[in-house]
Amino acid sequence: MQFMLLVVVALCVGSIASRPAHAEDQSLNRVKQKGTLVVAISPDYPPYEFQVNQNGKQVDQGIDVDLAKQMAKDLHVKPVFKNMSFDSVLVAVQTGKADMAIGGINPTPARRQNxxxxxIYYNGGQDFLVNKKDAGKIKDKNSLKGQKLGVQSGTLQAQLAKKNIHGAQITQMSKTPDLVLALKTNKVDAVG
Structure with a gap:
């Protein structure tokens, strides 16, 4: 895909997805003609994408937001961010509601088909967020057997939790801040 190749060549970053490549693809031309780069994000993964209140208005910020703004600038178009739940960002690209998605999107084999x-510009591990009082009790994935684990819907962590953490009660939520609140209020024992 011309547009995706431009992104890879220009910035060599990751966690950016766009429609699959086709010889006749005109995505880049469409972006330039309409004058906007529509970016699907789920702004709840600091420091990559998150929202802050500026003068009573929620504003998208973060590393990924800055990358998308720079791409739009390089293309001489205006960036337009569409905020949605994480499990919708790739669907938005696939259905043409967004030109690209940016965020902590792991390129699984199934996702690569679409x-x-x-x-990838960041290779992290899989960690758990726990309350300080439980730090000695929950030290690894084996400690989560029989525990309540919160994960974000549509994420690699949700898939890994279902597959690898046997006996855990898994709760899925669409937003990371909701998971953190569930942890703080003891509705879950750990967040993946």
Whole structure:
């Protein structure tokens, strides 16, 4: 895909997805003609994408937001961010409601069948967030057996929890701040 190749060549970053490549693809031309780059994000994954209140208005910020703004600038178009739940960002690209998605989107084999991905720019591990009082009790995935684990819907962590953490009671939520609140209020024992 011309547009995706431009993103990969220009920035060599990752976690950016766009429609699959086709020889006749005109995505880049459409973006330039309409004058906007529509970016699907789920702004609840700081420091990559998150929202802050500025003068009573929620404003998208973060590393991924800055990357998308720079891409739009390089294309001489205006960036337009569409905020949605994480499990909807790739669907927005696939259905043409967004030109690209940006965020902590792992390029799984299934996702690669439906979208092009740039190179990954961050390789982290899988960790759990626990309350301080439980830090000695929950030390690894084996400690989560029989525990209540919160994960974000549509994420790699949700898939890994179902597959690898046997005996855990898994609760899925669409937003990371909701998971953190559930942890703080002891509705879950850990957040993946």
């Amino acid at each position: 979208a092009d991905f740039s190179k």
